[in-house]
Amino acid sequence: MTEKTTGGGGKYDWFWFLLPALILVVIFFFLPIIITFFISGTNMSTATGFQNWKWIGLKNYQRISSHPETLEHLWLTVKYVAFTLVFFNLGMSLVIALLTTHISRGVGFLFRAVWLLPRITPVVVYVMMWRFIAADAPYGILNQIIIKPLGLKTANWLPMAPFLFIVLVNGFIGASFGMILFSSAIESIPKDLMMASLVDGSSYLQRIRYLIIPHLRWPLLFVTTFQTLSLMTSFEQILVLTDGAYNTEVWALWAYHKALSTYSGNLQWGFGTALAAILVTIGIVMAVIYMRYFKFEELVQEPKIETQ
Amino acid sequence: MRFKIFFSRFVPYLLLIVVTLPIIIGYVWILISTFSTRTYGLLPVDKAGRPGGWTLSNWSFLSKPEIWMVTSNTFILASGLTIGVVVVSMMAGYALSRIKFPGRKAFLSLTLILHAFPTVTLLIAIYFVLRWISVIPVLGRGLPIIGGFGYNTLGGVILVSLALQLPLGIWLMKGFFDNVSWDMERAALIDGCSRFRTWREVMVPQIRPGIAALSIFSFIQGWGSFIIPYSYMVNANRATIATYLNNLLSETAPTNYSMVAAVGLFQLLPVLVFYIFTQKYLLSIFAGGVKGAA
Amino acid sequence: MKVDIVNLTKKFGGIIAVDSINLDIKDGEFVAFLGPSGCGKTTTLLMIAGIYKPTDGDILFDGKRVNNFPPKDRDIGMVFQSYALYPHMSVFQNLTYPLLIKKRPREEMKKEAQRVADMMGIGHLLKRRPGQLSGGQQQRVALGRALIKKPRLLLFDEPLSNLDARLRISMRGEIKKLQKDLGITSIYVTHDQIEALTMADRIAVIKDGVLQAYTDPEDLHDRPKTLFIAEFIGNPPMNLFDVEIKSEAGRVYANLGNGARLAIPESRKLKKLVEGKVKMGIRPQDIHAGSEDGISTEIALVEPMGRDDLIVSKVGNAEVHFLVDPIMKLRMGDRIKLRFDMEKSQFFDIKTELSLLWD
Ligand SMILES: Nc1ncnc2c1ncn2[C@@H]1O[C@H](COP(=O)(O)OP(=O)(O)O)[C@@H](O)[C@H]1O
Numbered sequence: 037m038t039e040k041t042t043g044g045g046g047k048y049d050w051f052w053f054l055l056p057a058l059i060l061v062v063i064f065f066f067l068p069i070i071i072t073f074f075i076s077g078t079n080m081s082t083a084t085g086f087q088n089w090k091w092i093g094l095k096n097y098q099r100i101s102s103h104p105e106t107l108e109h110l111w112l113t114v115k116y117v118a119f120t121l122v123f124f125n126l127g128m129s130l131v132i133a134l135l136t137t138h139i140s141r142g143v144g145f146l147f148r149a150v151w152l153l154p155r156i157t158p159v160v161v162y163v164m165m166w167r168f169i170a171a172d173a174p175y176g177i178l179n180q181i182i183i184k185p186l187g188l189k190t191a192n193w194l195p196m197a198p199f200l201f202i203v204l205v206n207g208f209i210g211a212s213f214g215m216i217l218f219s220s221a222i223e224s225i226p227k228d229l230m231m232a233s234l235v236d237g238s239s240y241l242q243r244i245r246y247l248i249i250p251h252l253r254w255p256l257l258f259v260t261t262f263q264t265l266s267l268m269t270s271f272e273q274i275l276v277l278t279d280g281a282y283n284t285e286v287w288a289l290w291a292y293h294k295a296l297s298t299y300s301g302n303l304q305w306g307f308g309t310a311l312a313a314i315l316v317t318i319g320i321v322m323a324v325i326y327m328r329y330f331k332f333e334e335l336v337q338e339p340k341i342e343t344q
Numbered sequence: 345m346r347f348k349i350f351f352s353r354f355v356p357y358l359l360l361i362v363v364t365l366p367i368i369i370g371y372v373w374i375l376i377s378t379f380s381t382r383t384y385g386l387l388p389v390d391k392a393g394r395p396g397g398w399t400l401s402n403w404s405f406l407s408k409p410e411i412w413m414v415t416s417n418t419f420i421l422a423s424g425l426t427i428g429v430v431v432v433s434m435m436a437g438y439a440l441s442r443i444k445f446p447g448r449k450a451f452l453s454l455t456l457i458l459h460a461f462p463t464v465t466l467l468i469a470i471y472f473v474l475r476w477i478s479v480i481p482v483l484g485r486g487l488p489i490i491g492g493f494g495y496n497t498l499g500g501v502i503l504v505s506l507a508l509q510l511p512l513g514i515w516l517m518k519g520f521f522d523n524v525s526w527d528m529e530r531a532a533l534i535d536g537c538s539r540f541r542t543w544r545e546v547m548v549p550q551i552r553p554g555i556a557a558l559s560i561f562s563f564i565q566g567w568g569s570f571i572i573p574y575s576y577m578v579n580a581n582r583a584t585i586a587t588y589l590n591n592l593l594s595e596t597a598p599t600n601y602s603m604v605a606a607v608g609l610f611q612l613l614p615v616l617v618f619y620i621f622t623q624k625y626l627l628s629i630f631a632g633g634v635k636g637a638a
Numbered sequence: 639m640k641v642d643i644v645n646l647t648k649k650f651g652g653i654i655a656v657d658s659i660n661l662d663i664k665d666g667e668f669v670a671f672l673g674p675s676g677c678g679k680t681t682t683l684l685m686i687a688g689i690y691k692p693t694d695g696d697i698l699f700d701g702k703r704v705n706n707f708p709p710k711d712r713d714i715g716m717v718f719q720s721y722a723l724y725p726h727m728s729v730f731q732n733l734t735y736p737l738l739i740k741k742r743p744r745e746e747m748k749k750e751a752q753r754v755a756d757m758m759g760i761g762h763l764l765k766r767r768p769g770q771l772s773g774g775q776q777q778r779v780a781l782g783r784a785l786i787k788k789p790r791l792l793l794f795d796e797p798l799s800n801l802d803a804r805l806r807i808s809m810r811g812e813i814k815k816l817q818k819d820l821g822i823t824s825i826y827v828t829h830d831q832i833e834a835l836t837m838a839d840r841i842a843v844i845k846d847g848v849l850q851a852y853t854d855p856e857d858l859h860d861r862p863k864t865l866f867i868a869e870f871i872g873n874p875p876m877n878l879f880d881v882e883i884k885s886e887a888g889r890v891y892a893n894l895g896n897g898a899r900l901a902i903p904e905s906r907k908l909k910k911l912v913e914g915k916v917k918m919g920i921r922p923q924d925i926h927a928g929s930e931d932g933i934s935t936e937i938a939l940v941e942p943m944g945r946d947d948l949i950v951s952k953v954g955n956a957e958v959h960f961l962v963d964p965i966m967k968l969r970m971g972d973r974i975k976l977r978f979d980m981e982k983s984q985f986f987d988i989k990t991e992l993s994l995l996w997d
């Protein structure tokens with residue numbers, strides 16, 4: 037394709053190389069971002085159709101601020117993000133990273149490989165496992181191996197503890213992200229530093245506190261910011277697990293239901309995109325901030341060929 | 345003192361086993377359940393609840409035509425996504441890594457911003473984009489096999505999945521191209537290649553591990569993807585294995601989970617096989633900072 | 639092909655890598671670019687190849703400005719220090735790649751590959767991959783690949799520096815012979831002065847992107863125009879002293895301090911300065927030990943170098959290095975007399991570091 041245009045010069049080679057990506061990014065990133073903000077300013081819905089909608093300015097945002105469910109969804113989202121982040125994406129991942137780097141290399145690697153399974157398992161299959169873990173007696177695993185032996189009252193645990201399960205389901209996927217970053221950071225701590233602290237006679241806990249954690253400052257910050265954003269906006273697992281039932285409709289799922297859920301009959305595209313627009317805005321702002329702070333300049337080398 | 349050594353030796357293993365148990369149990373359950381009439385916890389039982397009840401009947405779904413339709417759809421989705429992501433990312437990644445052009449830095453930071461940006465927030469708006477593409481003659485919904493690129497077509501689902509995966513793919517390919525010897529590329533140019541030919545014949549063969557990694561990763565993503573086909577295919581239960589399975593799951597009581605589990609294992613198996621044999625490649629992607637699914 | 643380089647300049651951001659270089663290379667000539675690492679040799683070569691774009695100045699091939707020609711239109715061959723072979727292709731494919739691009743018939747490719755491979759002594763390796771070859775064999779393949787399309791200009795970027803010493807010496811001779819036989823204009827970049835001195839017709843000495851001298855090896859060795867060249871060329875390096883020039887009774891002397899002084903012969907009459915402080919240089923092989931008269935000195939160190947012993951001692955306030963025959967069996971602490979062959983001495987201005995003898 038570029039053979040002809042290059043001929044002697046080929047000054048615009050770069051353009052042809054970028055073109056396919058450029059087209060896709062424009063159609064599926066830029067255009068949707070614009071559409072999101074645009075439709076959020078209209079009353080578009082199945083009632084108005086694609087023809088008879090009206091421009092209503094910020095009305096949808098006013099409706100959000102006065103909607104009786106807004107606080108509920110917001111509070112749930114904050115709780116969900118905070119719990120999953122603290123206990124799994126940071127807590128559990130740090131624990132696994134520390135443990136797997138402490139034991140023999142091979143076994144540590146094996147455990148980390150197991151922890152990556154939830155991430156690569158097709159989401160519906162993965163959620164299915166959790167559904168069966170929570171299922172009612174005599175089938176469910178939880179009932180069968182913990183509740184019953186303890187003589188407690190069995191139940192279907194998903195409706196009983198829906199919040200716990202959305203945190204668990206997402207947490208067991210999310211933990212592997214931090215686990216990988218933390219364990220490679222721990223393994224890159226110079227051996228002689230570790231040796232020195234061993235010779236000093238410091239305990240493993242002291243070493244964690246004074247040697248390892250200070251080394252993990254950047255990965256910790258990175259995981260926190262990155263995972264906050266992805267937890268805040270993701271809803272796929274919750275959709276499959278409960279579809280928002282039992283008070284598990286986080287903000288992103290709320291937006292999705294309002295705009296696209298075929299069950300509710302009347303799709304409120306205007307209102308739904310307004311809910312999404314808030315997430316899109318947060319996403320853009322945070323993505324730009326990362327780019328600023330996470331050593332972008334270091335990743336960019338100048339091309340060492342200038343011919344065109 | 346003895347006790348202390350014993351303690352520090354075994355406590356880490358013990359802790360790890362305990363926290364990892366839910367995952368292990370989940371996969372063990374799928375395996376057992378698939379070959380049992382039903383299960384009480386991990387225990388296979390027959391209809392009357394007595395231990396035993398081993399059976400292959402859960403796999404009878406393989407004789408239904410639907411499963412092969414959704415499997416072929418899923419395979420086309422995964423392959424189309426893989427080929428698309430790899431080719432488009434290799435081209436863009438090469439330009440960003442290797443060619444000097446005005447605005448290169450801006451393009452690079454854009455890629456990184458998009459990489460960090462949570463793409464799921466755009467699903468609603470992409471619905472409208474797909475409806476517009478539907479209106480385009482032929483391209484919209486008049487193509488063989490993939491149906492077209494519009495709403496309610498397999499091609500549309502492929503295209504959306506491809507686009508949303510691009511920032512990761514481009515960034516990854518750029519990283520792999522960064523590490524190829526400059527002298528080799530210079531030699532190709534001096535030997536008489538155009539930039540395009542250098543890319544195709546000299547550079548691309550040098551990043552084969554990267555291509556393998558991105559291909560495997562993309563295929564697994566496409567194979568398991570749920571939300572995009574679920575959102576943009578009207579008869580979602582007939583779209584892909586994931587949506588088919590989701591439909592089964594919401595219709596089935598735990599009593600008959602064994603049948604559903606068999607479909608689940610059917611979808612999981614290729615992923616597991618890939619994972620076991622290509623871990624090295626996949627890790628290079630995860631280590632490169634893939635976005636958390638959650 | 640004749641090559642002219644006019645005011646060639648290259649800036650990378652703020653740093654000037656190549657600073658206004660002027661050179662002319664005759665058809666069939668073998669020119670070496672010599673200078674320490676980081677001085678801009680590779681950058682210059684890559685501009686000639688068309689890989690880098692000059693910030694300023696022109697490159698002319700046979701009088702034609704080629705600044706805007708892409709590498710493929712320049713009719714050049716290049717050999718890299720890293721060999722830069724294509725690891726996924728066989729030796730045959732590597733060798734014939736330039737012909738493949740030119741869409742030459744398969745028969746011709748086979749014939750040419752065999753011809754070049756035989757010339758390079760790698761005829762039996764055509765089926766192998768570069769990864770299965772030794773460094774020397776890889777370098778021969780790289781050389782063959784550069785030669786196969788019969789380029790009009792050959793560029794070498796430190797092609798021998800990854801080889802072991804023995805192989806380096808034999809390859810030096812082979813490349814030189816090949817170049818003379820084929821008569822292809824060649825530019826050879828190296829930081830190794832022995833390579834430059836033994837192979838090149840003319841040597842361009844570069845320092846910090848600036849051309850220091852452009853002349854034949856003998857001239858460079860015997861008549862260094864700058865202090866840098868004097869220090870850089872020659873092995874072991876030239877002795878340099880801070881001396882004071884004094885005229886006395888119609889004769890000119892260089893005072894080494896502590897009473898040691900040397901008479902400067904008529905042939906080394908300084909251009910400008912007649913009296914005052916200058917740098918004096920004299921090569922170790924031009925200082926002769928064991929004569930009846932001369933400057934007396936005590937030996938501080940003996941370094942056996944094979945054919946000679948390198949001796950370090952003190953004259954005046956300065957350290958002196960010189961060569962002696964190992965038969966003399968000189969030991970530390972021995973006292974000997976030194977005769978300086980002042981007909982071979984060099985003088986430099988301390989401030990400008992330019993030669994006071996040659997321009
Ligand atoms: N692509 C580049 N970008 C920035 N600086 C460069 C580049 N190439 C070379 N330089 C700088 O230019 C100077 C000359 O480099 P080079 O020509 O490679 O030296 P030599 O080949 O003589 O060792 C060095 O200071 C080097 O760091």
Ligand SMILES: [Mg+2]
Binds near residue numbers: 679680
């Ligand atoms: Mg160099």
